[in-house]
Each structure stands twice: as structure tokens, then as C-alpha cells.
Amino acid sequence: MTLQKEYLCDVLIIGSGAAGLSMALQLADHAKVMVLSKGALREGSTLYAQGGIAAVFDENDSIASHVNDTLIAGAGLCDETAVQYTAEHAREAMQWLIQQGVPFDQYQDQDGSMKYHLTREGGHSHRRILHAADATGQAVQITLVDQVKRHPNIQLLEHYNAIDLISAADKKRCHGAYIWNQQQRRVEVVSARFVALATGGASKVYLYTSNPDVASGDGIAMAWRAGCRVANMEFNQFHPTSLYHPDAPNFLITEAMRGEGAYLKRPDGSRFMPDFDERAELAPRDIVARAIDYEMKRLGANCVYLDISHQDHDFILEHFPTIYAKCLSVGLDITKEPIPVVPAAHYTCGGVMVNLNSQTDIANLYAVGEVAYTGLHGANRMASNSLLECVVFAQAAARHILSELPHAPMPPPLPQWDESRVSDSDEEIVITHNWHELRLFMWDYVGIVRTDKRLQRALHRAELLQQEIHEYYSHFKVSNNLLELRNLVMVAELIIRSAMQRKESRGLHYNLDYPNALPDSTPTILNPASLIQQ
Structure with missing residues (x-):
């Protein structure tokens, strides 16, 4: 049997989105970090996030309000401690992103000072969404990628799959992972003092999804096979508005568009959301998605329509340049006509169970971002809390690892991958x-x-x-x-x-x-x- 290539690091981070890269940068000044990326480094769900990131920056807003809005959207299943922790650390997390160079939109106030432009999305009672036009995720991902590429203590492995975690015989401690080198088509092994899963969600399990191809639930499955509990996996968020067009698969229409006055309409041009909820288009995503699903099935329609054409032409171009350009590329001018939309699987609210330090059930193994269940989202994630969770809990995990690093032992010799009894498939x-x-x-x-x-x-x-x-x-x-x-x-x-x-x-x-909802409910x-x- 040929010996496989082996790597050794202090921290192996599996995943290269906002959670993984934020964690890597928080650790790298004090640890040797390896980041595994299944595709190109910039690819992943973070890149496609449009709306923004929720944090209290407005003097008329409050952490208590952010907490309350999140609890309401979570339909009684949020962990209040996790919600409070996230809201309290939101501004600190955003300040860190700003320090890294993320170009959130700003405007000049009447007194001449520059302030961050805050938008509002479904479920929020205040404007508290920091954004970079309608391509916030892209701005965050590009900024973080540029930073990690400059850091000498971060080793980047692109086009690698993680196959399985390597744990002790009693499954109580993680020591590394087997990884698949896509280009060399071989299995390699990584020994690490700590391992972090930052692999994102599992929306690719559905036929229609707004997520990129890499969102295949890898971290959840690996953690489960390694012995970790999972929670609330039944709560899959379907984003209400994904562009319905044969030439534009998997393109999300941000919730911020509804926050800026867009209406949902039936094919005959009539609005329907006021019939379902007093918050109309600004109701939480589960309510809006079910309303669209109901209307489509009732009418036998292939889609419904999102209309912002009543807003000023320049306002639309300033706030939604990415969506405008994408729609125009398939022959739709959103300043003049409505956008055909359908719901699409968007976010995995459940995941690998972790505590406030992002620790899983297995020692030395952490989970951060969409792969994890922190209790923040409950039965429904509120808009723009996802990237926030990535950064807040990446910081929490990094702090905990750095506190443990001085006395963490090196992993033992790991078993080689055995493929002596397998062959190449002839039936793909x-x-x-x-x-x-x-x-x-x-x-x-x-x-x-x-x-x-x-x-x-x-x-x-x-x-x-x-x-x-x-x-x-x-x-x-x-x-x-x-x-x-x-x-x-x-x-x-x-x-x-x-x-x-x-x-x-x-x-x-x-x-x-x-x-109906039960009077008392607990996480699954x-x-x-x-x-x-x-």
C-alpha cells in the first residue's frame, strides 16, 4: 500500500466561507492553520448572500429589540441565551469585518459625518442591516479571501473534499480528517490538534435551491458519523423569492427588495400578502414562502411576481445593481416590469449541536456557521442573522481554541486510508x-x-x-x-x-x-x- 501524503497543523478548518475564513484570521497570529476548500476559495454560500448582516448601529435601535425580533421569528424555539449572546456581540463582529476592509455602504449625514446605511428586512422592527449594495456576501468573501492569502500562518488547500473525521476509538476526541485531493484524485490525511467544521448547510438536498453546488451537508454528515448529536434538522428555510427563469437557475432575489417597498403579486397583478399576515411582504420568510406556495398551487401558476417598478429608477439601480444586471441579462427590466419568482431551499436552521464556544460533543471538534445548531434561529431564521452567526461564533471558537492551545497535545499517529480492496467505478x-x-x-x-x-x-x-x-x-x-x-x-x-x-x-x-402549534415545544x-x- 502506497503511503498517502500527510499534513500536520494546529487547527484544521473545513470550509472557506465567512465562518471558516473569519475563524482562520482570528487564529493565525498564534497558530498554524489549514483551510480546506471544496471548490475555489471564493465559492460558497457566503459569496451569494445579498441582503446584509444584522447589528444594532442605529441610536433608536437596541440589542433588546434585536433579541425580541429574533425570538419572534424563531417561533418559540430559539435558545434565548444564544440569541442574547449573538445580539450582544453583533456590533463587535461587524467592527472586526470593517477593520478587515469590508466596504459596507455609507452616506453623509446632515452634519457632514459618514454613517452606515442601514436597511430593513422581514421580521426586523428597525433598520439594522449593514450591507454592500445588494452583494454583501460577495464583499465579505472577497475581503476575507484577500486577507487569508496574505497571512503566512494560513495554508490553503483548494479543491479538496473532507471525507471523514478521524477520532479516537471511543469517539470522544477528534484528531484530524481524511481528505480527497480532487486534482490528484487521491486520499490524503491531516493531523490536527483542533478541527473546525465550517462547511455550510445542506440545501442541495432539494431539487430547487438558491445555494451553490457545494452546499451538500458534508459537515453535518461527517459529525453525525463521528458521534455528534444534531438538532432541529426539520427546519429548512425556503427563501420566498428566487428568480424563475430557464436561463437563470439558482439566483436569489434579496429580501431587502421587499424591505425597500417591493410588492408580491399574483399573475393578475393583485397583491396577496396582506391576506396572509398584517406585516404583508415584511412577514418572516416561513409565512411568505407558504403564502407563495399556497397561491401557486391554488392558481396552478408556475410563479408569482415581485414588483418594485413603482420605485424611482435611480433608487432601484443604486440599491439593487446586481439584481438589475442579472435580470437585464435575461431580458427583464426590473425598473419597468415585475420579477417572476418562486421559493427555493435556502438555509439549514438545524445542524451539529454546539455550545457558546462552538464546541461539539467531541473534544477538539468545533462547528461554526450554517453547519452548526447554536439555538439562534429556532424554528425559522430571521433575515441577515446568518452571516452574523458565522462571524460571532467564529470569534467565540477562536477565543476558546487559543485558550486551550498552550496545553493541547499533538495528535497520535493516524491510520492510513485503505483502498486496497476497491476499484474505479465503471457505472457513474x-x-x-x-x-x-x-x-x-x-x-x-x-x-x-x-x-x-x-x-x-x-x-x-x-x-x-x-x-x-x-x-x-x-x-x-x-x-x-x-x-x-x-x-x-x-x-x-x-x-x-x-x-x-x-x-x-x-x-x-x-x-x-x-x-397547530403545541403549547410547549422543545428542539428535536x-x-x-x-x-x-x-
Whole structure:
């Protein structure tokens, strides 16, 4: 057996979005850091985030108000301690991003001073969204990438998949990970004193999603296989407004557009959100997505329409240049006509359970960002709290690791990857077929509206796919598509089982068999020790 390439570092960070890169920069002055990126360094969900980041900067706003808005949007399932912690550290996190060079929009006040332009989004009672036009995520990602590339203590590995975490025999301590070098097509191994998962969410499990291809639930699946608990996996946020056009897949229309006065309309031009909620277009995302889903099914329509054409032409171009340019590229002028939109899977509110230091159930293993369940989002994430969570908890994880680093032992020698009994696959069509089947039944049976019968059908199909993919994985060499499919089907089963346990409708989880919310509700927690692994 040929020896694989081995790496050694203080901290291995798996993922290169806002969470992973923020954490790397917080650590790098005092530790040797390695960042693993599945695609190009700039690729990932952060890059596509449009709206902005929530933090209290307005003197008329307050942390208490930010906390209260988040709790209301979370539909009674938020962890109040986590919400309070996040809101209290929001401004500090944004100041750090500003120091890194993120160009949030500013304007000149009447007294001549420069102030940050704050917008408002659904669920927020005040203007508290810092943004860089309508491409905030891109501004954050590009800024952080530029910073990490300059730091001598950060080693960047692009186009690498993490395969599995390497833990002690008792699964109580993490020592590193097996990684897949896509370009050399070989497995390598990383030994690390600490490992952090910053892999993002799992929205690629659905047929229609606003997320990039890399959002395949890798960190959640790896942590589950390693022995970590997961929580609230049934709460998948469907962004209400994704552009509906054959030439523009996966393009999000930011919620900030509704914050600046855009209306949702039926094909006949009439508004419908006031019929569903007194907050109309500014209701939380779960309510807006269900309203759109209901109207589309009721009318047999392929889409509804988001209309901001009544606003001033220059106002639209100033605030939404990215959306304007994208829509114009497919023949839509948003200053003159409405935008056809549909809901799309957007955000995984649940994830790997962590504490306020971002620690998981396994020593030396952390989870930060969308991969993690901190309790911040509850049953529904409020707009612009996602990038905020990435930075706040990246800082928390970095602080904790730096406090532990002086007395953290080096990892023991790690076992080599054994592929002596596997061969190259000659049937890639199996992966393609299973991939499509998985995403289709998850959309049909575990989507915006669910029933017990649909969930049971989905579980049956997920279990069959688990068996088939496990057999395939055991006999053939790994590949990018196989690794992602293996993780997605694992996460799909976790979503389904979580949804089946919740005998009510709350937030993003709506079950026609249990249309009402229970008077008392708790997070759904799944433990690998209590479920038979496939």
C-alpha cells in the first residue's frame, strides 16, 4: 500500500466561507492553520448572500429589540441565551469585518459625518442591516479571501473534499480528517490538534435551491458519523423569492427588495400578502414562502411576481445593481416590469449541536456557521442573522481554541486510508440517478408543506438509497460526486426523521396532519447512539 501524503497543523478548518475564513484570521497570529476548500476559495454560500448582516448601529435601535425580533421569528424555539449572546456581540463582529476592509455602504449625514446605511428586512422592527449594495456576501468573501492569502500562518488547500473525521476509538476526541485531493484524485490525511467544521448547510438536498453546488451537508454528515448529536434538522428555510427563469437557475432575489417597498403579486397583478399576515411582504420568510406556495398551487401558476417598478429608477439601480444586471441579462427590466419568482431551499436552521464556544460533543471538534445548531434561529431564521452567526461564533471558537492551545497535545499517529480492496467505478450513472431521485423526493415529500404519509414515503426511499450508496461506497474509489451523494442522503434521513418526530406545525415545519402549534415545544435532538447506522 502506497503511503498517502500527510499534513500536520494546529487547527484544521473545513470550509472557506465567512465562518471558516473569519475563524482562520482570528487564529493565525498564534497558530498554524489549514483551510480546506471544496471548490475555489471564493465559492460558497457566503459569496451569494445579498441582503446584509444584522447589528444594532442605529441610536433608536437596541440589542433588546434585536433579541425580541429574533425570538419572534424563531417561533418559540430559539435558545434565548444564544440569541442574547449573538445580539450582544453583533456590533463587535461587524467592527472586526470593517477593520478587515469590508466596504459596507455609507452616506453623509446632515452634519457632514459618514454613517452606515442601514436597511430593513422581514421580521426586523428597525433598520439594522449593514450591507454592500445588494452583494454583501460577495464583499465579505472577497475581503476575507484577500486577507487569508496574505497571512503566512494560513495554508490553503483548494479543491479538496473532507471525507471523514478521524477520532479516537471511543469517539470522544477528534484528531484530524481524511481528505480527497480532487486534482490528484487521491486520499490524503491531516493531523490536527483542533478541527473546525465550517462547511455550510445542506440545501442541495432539494431539487430547487438558491445555494451553490457545494452546499451538500458534508459537515453535518461527517459529525453525525463521528458521534455528534444534531438538532432541529426539520427546519429548512425556503427563501420566498428566487428568480424563475430557464436561463437563470439558482439566483436569489434579496429580501431587502421587499424591505425597500417591493410588492408580491399574483399573475393578475393583485397583491396577496396582506391576506396572509398584517406585516404583508415584511412577514418572516416561513409565512411568505407558504403564502407563495399556497397561491401557486391554488392558481396552478408556475410563479408569482415581485414588483418594485413603482420605485424611482435611480433608487432601484443604486440599491439593487446586481439584481438589475442579472435580470437585464435575461431580458427583464426590473425598473419597468415585475420579477417572476418562486421559493427555493435556502438555509439549514438545524445542524451539529454546539455550545457558546462552538464546541461539539467531541473534544477538539468545533462547528461554526450554517453547519452548526447554536439555538439562534429556532424554528425559522430571521433575515441577515446568518452571516452574523458565522462571524460571532467564529470569534467565540477562536477565543476558546487559543485558550486551550498552550496545553493541547499533538495528535497520535493516524491510520492510513485503505483502498486496497476497491476499484474505479465503471457505472457513474448510478450516482447520477440516485442524486436526482434523492433531490426530487425531498422536494415533493419534505418540502414547504408536509404530511405524515409523505414523510413515511421519503424515509422508505432514503433508507433504500442509504443501502445502495453504502454498498457502492464500499466497493469503489471515492469521487467528488460520490462523497457529496453519501453525505446528502445521510442528511436527508436526518431531516426526515426530525420532521417525523415533530407532531405540530411551527415555523418552517408545516405538517397538514398537525396544523397547530403545541403549547410547549422543545428542539428535536437526534443522537447517533440511539439510531441504527446504515
